[in-house]
Amino acid sequence: MDNCPTHHHEGGCVLRDFLNDLNIEPVYSPDFNPAEYVFGKLRTVMKCQFWEITKRDLKESLYTAVDFIAPSDMEGFFSVTGYLDV
Numbered sequence: 001m002d003n004c005p006t007h008h009h010e011g012g013c014v015l016r017d018f019l020n021d022l023n024i025e026p027v028y029s030p031d032f033n034p035a036e037y038v039f040g041k042l043r044t045v046m047k048c049q050f051w052e053i054t055k056r057d058l059k060e061s062l063y064t065a066v067d068f069i070a071p072s073d074m075e076g077f078f079s080v081t082g083y084l085d086v
Contacts, residue, residue: 037077041069 019025030036045065046054054061 032081032083034074034077034081034083037080038069038074041073042066 042062042065045068046061049068050061050064053064
């Protein structure tokens with residue numbers, strides 16, 4: 001399990017018990033998390049295309065970079081992880 005707050009405390013206990021009942025060992029893999037691909041694209045866009053804005057104002061750079069994530073990107077992120085058959 002990763003460091004997501006819902007995976008700790010009571011939510012983590014419920015999830016752990018559920019996975020144990022199914023004899024599943026929880027393993028976190030960023031390769032199967034579409035959000036990791038989104039963050040990767042954001043980092044790339046912020047470093048390559050908006051570096052001057054990123055140095056000056058990180059929040060503005062992030063909001064600008066989000067516009068560069070197209071629906072086709074999201075389709076690709078989900079396809080490569082195997083979560084959805086798109």
